[in-house]
Structures are given as C-alpha cells and as structure tokens.
Amino acid sequence: MKKTVLFILMTLGAYAREIGGQVPLVQMDLSASKGGDLLVSSQMIQNILHYQNWGGLFLNLQVHWFRLLFAIILIGVIVVFAIHYLIIGKKVFNENCPSVLVYPLFQRIIHWIAALSFVLIIPTGLIMMFGKYFGGGEFVRISRYIHSIGTVVFIIAFIPLFYIWVREMIISFKIDTKWVFILGGYLKKKHIKVPAGKFNFGQKTWFWMAILGGFVMIVSGAAMYFQDFNIPILYKLKLDQIDLLRIMAVVHNFVGMAILALFITHLYMSLFAIKGSLKSMLTGYKSVHELKYLNSSYYKKLLTKGFISEDKVEDD
Amino acid sequence: MSYARMKFYCDDKRCINCDGCSIACAEANELPVGISRRKVVTLNDGVEGKEFSTSIACMHCTDAPCEQVCPVDVFYIREDGIVLHDKVGCIGCGYCLYACPFGAPQFPTDGAFGTRGVMDKCTMCAGGPEPTNSDKERELYGQNRIAEGKVPVCAAMCATKALLVGDGESVSEIYTKRVASRGHGVQSVPYGWSTAYGR
Numbered sequence: 001m002k003k004t005v006l007f008i009l010m011t012l013g014a015y016a017r018e019i020g021g022q023v024p025l026v027q028m029d030l031s032a033s034k035g036g037d038l039l040v041s042s043q044m045i046q047n048i049l050h051y052q053n054w055g056g057l058f059l060n061l062q063v064h065w066f067r068l069l070f071a072i073i074l075i076g077v078i079v080v081f082a083i084h085y086l087i088i089g090k091k092v093f094n095e096n097c098p099s100v101l102v103y104p105l106f107q108r109i110i111h112w113i114a115a116l117s118f119v120l121i122i123p124t125g126l127i128m129m130f131g132k133y134f135g136g137g138e139f140v141r142i143s144r145y146i147h148s149i150g151t152v153v154f155i156i157a158f159i160p161l162f163y164i165w166v167r168e169m170i171i172s173f174k175i176d177t178k179w180v181f182i183l184g185g186y187l188k189k190k191h192i193k194v195p196a197g198k199f200n201f202g203q204k205t206w207f208w209m210a211i212l213g214g215f216v217m218i219v220s221g222a223a224m225y226f227q228d229f230n231i232p233i234l235y236k237l238k239l240d241q242i243d244l245l246r247i248m249a250v251v252h253n254f255v256g257m258a259i260l261a262l263f264i265t266h267l268y269m270s271l272f273a274i275k276g277s278l279k280s281m282l283t284g285y286k287s288v289h290e291l292k293y294l295n296s297s298y299y300k301k302l303l304t305k306g307f308i309s310e311d312k313v314e315d316d
Numbered sequence: 317m318s319y320a321r322m323k324f325y326c327d328d329k330r331c332i333n334c335d336g337c338s339i340a341c342a343e344a345n346e347l348p349v350g351i352s353r354r355k356v357v358t359l360n361d362g363v364e365g366k367e368f369s370t371s372i373a374c375m376h377c378t379d380a381p382c383e384q385v386c387p388v389d390v391f392y393i394r395e396d397g398i399v400l401h402d403k404v405g406c407i408g409c410g411y412c413l414y415a416c417p418f419g420a421p422q423f424p425t426d427g428a429f430g431t432r433g434v435m436d437k438c439t440m441c442a443g444g445p446e447p448t449n450s451d452k453e454r455e456l457y458g459q460n461r462i463a464e465g466k467v468p469v470c471a472a473m474c475a476t477k478a479l480l481v482g483d484g485e486s487v488s489e490i491y492t493k494r495v496a497s498r499g500h501g502v503q504s505v506p507y508g509w510s511t512a513y514g515r
Contacts, residue, residue, distance in 0.1 A: 042357055042358065042359045042360075042361070044355070044357060044372070044418075044419045045357050045359055045370065045372065046359070047417075047419075048417050048418060051417040055381075055414070055415065055416075055417055058385075058414050058415060059381050059384065059385060059415050062384075062385040062411060062414075062415065063384045063385060067387075128387055128407065128409060129387060130387070131387040131388035131407060131409075132386075132387060132388050132389040134388075135388075135405070136388030136389070136390055136402075136405035136406070136407060137388075137404055137405045137406075137407075140388055140407045141406075141407040141408065141434070143407075144407050144408065144409060145431065148431075224410055225432070227410060227413075227423065227432065242413070242414070242419060245410070245413070245414050246414045249411065249414050
C-alpha cells in the first residue's frame with residue numbers, strides 16, 4: 001500500500017515537473033532494464049533462430065495481405081451497399097402511427113459513447129494502415145494517438161454496452177436461422193414480416209462482434225501499446241515477448257477487418273437502408289409499423305402484452 | 317564491378333562482454349536513458365565451454381524486413397547497404413520491431429504523458445535524411461561518422477576488436493584470417509543468421 005502511494009506520488013511529481021517545464025535530471029523510465037529485461041536478454045538472441053515461426057508470418061501478412069484485404073473490404077462492402085441502394089433502395093415505414101420506446105435514455109447514451117469511440121478508432125486505424133498515402137509524419141502520428149484515446153472511450157462504454165443488451169442479443173436458432181434464409185428481407189422491395197425479436201440477427205452479429213471482437217481488440221491493442229511488459233504466463237507458454245507482439249498484431253488486423261466490414265454495414269443500415277433508423281436511436285422511439293415488419297416477433301410480444309393494439313397499424 | 321555493402325560482425329570468440337560498444341554508442345549519439353541501439357548479450361550464462369557474448373544492433377539487412385513492413389514507408393537503404401529511416405515521417409507504430417529478427421528498433425518515450433515516440437535505431441553512425449552533419453541530423457540521429465570517413469563508434473571503441481564493421485568482403489577477409497590463425501571454431505555465418513534467413 002505504502003509502495004503504491006509512493007509510486008503514484010512520484011509519477012505525479014514527474015508529470016508535474018514535465019508539464020511545468022522543469023525537466024528532471026534523470027529520466028525515471030528505465031524501460032529497457034525494468035521488469036525482467038525481456039526485450040534485452042538472451043531471449044533476444046535465441047529468438048533469431050525462431051524468426052520464421054511468427055516473424056515470418058507477420059512479415060508476409062503485413063507486406064502482402066493486410067493492406068490489400070483492408071482495401072478490398074473497405075471498397076467491396078461500400079460497393080455492395082451502393083448497388084443495394086440503387087436496386088432495392090430505402091425501406092420506408094409509416095411514421096404517423098403510434099410509436100414505442102425501444103431504446104431508453106441510458107441505452108442511447110451508451111450507444112452514442114460506443115459510436116463516438118468507433119468513429120475515433122476506425123478511421124484513424126485505416127489512416128495508419130494506409131499511412132504512406134497520407135505522407136506519414138505528424139498527421140498519421142496524431143491519428144495513432146487518437147486511436148488510443150478512442151480505445152479509452154470504448155472501454156468506458158464496453159461493460160454497460162454488454163449489460164444493457166446482452167439478454168436481447170442472445171441468438172435464438174428458431175428465429176435467427178429464418179432471418180438468415182431470407183437475408184433479413186433486405187433483398188426485396190416489398191415489406192415482408194421479418195422474423196426478429198427486438199434485435200435482428202444482423203444486429204446481434206454486430207453486437208457480438210463489438211463485444212467479443214472489441215475485447216480482443218482491446219487486449220491486442222494494449223499489448224502493442226505497452227510493448228515492453230513482463231507477464232509470467234509467457235514463460236509457461238514458452239512464448240517470447242516479441243512473438244506475442246507479432247501474434248497480437250496479426251490478430252488485431254484480422255479482427256479489425258471483421259469489425260470494419262460490420263461497422264460499414266451498420267452505418268449503411270442506420271443512415272441509408274431504413275428511413276428513420278438514425279432518428280430512432282436519437283429519440284428512442286420506433287414506429288409500430290416498422291416493428292410490425294422488421295421485428296415481427298417483438299411486435300407479437302408487444303401485442304400479447306397489450307402495449308399496443310392491432311387496429312392502429314395499417315397493413316401494406 | 318561489385319558494390320560494397322556495409323556489414324557488422326561480432327566475433328563471439330573475442331567479445332568479453334564489457335559493454336563498451338553500447339555505452340560508446342549511447343554516449344556518442346546522446347541517447348536517452350533506457351534506449352540501447354546496441355546491446356551486449358550473453359548466452360548460456362555460466363555453462364562451461366558454451367558461454368559466449370555477442371554484441372547486437374541493427375544488422376542493416378539487404379532485404380530489411382523493417383523497410384518492407386513500414387506502413388508509412390520511412391525506411392531507405394543506401395547504396396552502401398546502410399538501412400536508415402526518416403524520423404520526421406515515422407509514426408512510432410512498432411511494426412518494424414515486430415518484423416525485425418534482431419530487436420533493433422527502439423522506442424523512447426515522448427512528451428508529458430509517456431506515450432511511445434518515434435523509432436530510434438542504429439544508423440551505423442551514418443545519420444539520416446537531414447543535411448549531412450547539420451544540427452538537426454545530429455539531434456535526431458546522432459553522429460554521422462561515415463560522412464567523415466570514420467568507423468562507427470561502437471567498432472572503433474571495441475577493445476578486443478571483436479566487433480567488426482566495413483564492407484562485407486573486408487569483414488569476411490579479416491574473419492577468415494582470424495579463424496585460420498586460431499585453427500578451430502569455424503563459424504561460416506553469424507549466430508542465427510542462416511536460420512533467420514533460411515540461407
């Protein structure tokens with residue numbers, strides 16, 4: 001306890017001096033020599049022999065694949081949705097009928113904190129990946145800092161996000177397999193009653209990607225951010241620290257691709273595919289007409305519970 | 317005509333683990349505390365007959381993996397084979413470290429919040445892209461001894477002349493002579509080199 005307090009005081013002192021312009025004579029950070037000397041040790045030389053295991057993999061992927069795959073996903077997903085918009089177009093529902101509070105205030109706040117974090121993290125991640133086209137330097141470096149700050153914002157939203165929606169996001173084979181077979185009804189212009197509870201399978205996929213994928217991203221990102229650390233489990237796994245960093249970079253990129261694809265999908269759905277979708281996340285209300293078609297199981301549940309009455313909603 | 321390619325080689329039969337090279341490097345290039353462009357590492361510590369020390373820094377690879385993975389393309393390889401990078405363009409992402417077989421890239425902390433700064437590594441005392449021997453070059457990259465016709469400071473300071481530097485052929489010539497005069501312990505390539513590169 002005493003040690004912790006002393007450490008905090010020393011750290012604060014060091015920052016205060018730096019911010020105040022008074023540079024301490026000796027920099028306190030002995031990163032190369034603290035915590036077991038992992039990056040400067042015999043491990044460093046021995047790892048040269050195992051370079052092909054993970055170093056070779058990272059090298060190959062970063063040189064030939066990561067940038068290419070990110071570009072394919074970024075352009076491909078956008079093109080697919082652009083075509084969808086041209087052929088199928090916006091789904092428009094009657095907004096003059098009664099509406100139901102679907103997203104209470106707390107859920108909306110958490111959603112928008114998470115949304116802010118994604119808006120900070122995803123573009124800056126792409127800027128880093130395609131850094132050479134931005135000329136590198138200050139702009140890309142600041143993007144890297146924003147990428148880390150966005151992560152802190154995401155961590156704030158992470159647990160509440162999980163908590164508010166986990167019950168409704170549990171995948172139901174009965175309803176969700178049907179949704180997959182008709183692809184959520186998005187391939188037809190006509191309104192059809194789509195099998196979905198409060199959230200459809202697409203939203204559920206996005207939720208679990210944000211939660212599970214997000215967790216993986218936090219862990220792998222943190223490993224790369226802190227870089228020089230000492231965790232005893234590495235000895236047990238017989239994994240060199242540098243190899244852990246390489247694995248984390250590979251994982252971070254692949255999960256990042258999946259998140260990017262679903263993030264663009266989410267943006268398209270909320271901004272373009274369904275009229276009033278963005279508004280519903282701002283006000284919390286969704287029209288009963290929309291629920292009847294896009295969330296038919298949820299609609300039935302509301303009917304049986306008596307929250308809404310059938311006669312007020314016109315059929316198509 | 318073949319061009320010279322500058323190479324380091326540490327003769328582990330001669331290295332006495334004095335750390336002179338890494339200290340000389342840190343002092344000559346005014347590196348911050350905790351940054352070691354060159355490191356001396358002992359293997360098989362205490363195992364009789366098997367213990368040896370070697371000095372390691374950027375090996376200035378011909379096919380430098382750091383240069384290949386850099387997302388902002390700040391690396392460049394000089395005609396004499398020295399691998400350098402532009403610190404103004406560097407974003408400090410750390411990918412060069414993951415790609416490097418030798419753990420050469422170093423990341424000093426930068427600014428009040430201790431964020432990781434831009435990468436720093438051995439320049440073979442050849443500075444960087446800034447004008448040769450300018451203040452900015454010295455501040456960012458350290459000395460440019462190559463431009464003055466001097467040997468990199470680590471090899472110059474090596475008391476046992478274990479650390480050799482120069483064009484690959486001259487280094488190999490010196491080493492061949494040493495091995496011949498010793499009469500044993502032939503090591504055709506540096507430790508780990510063949511495995512790392514599959515050659």
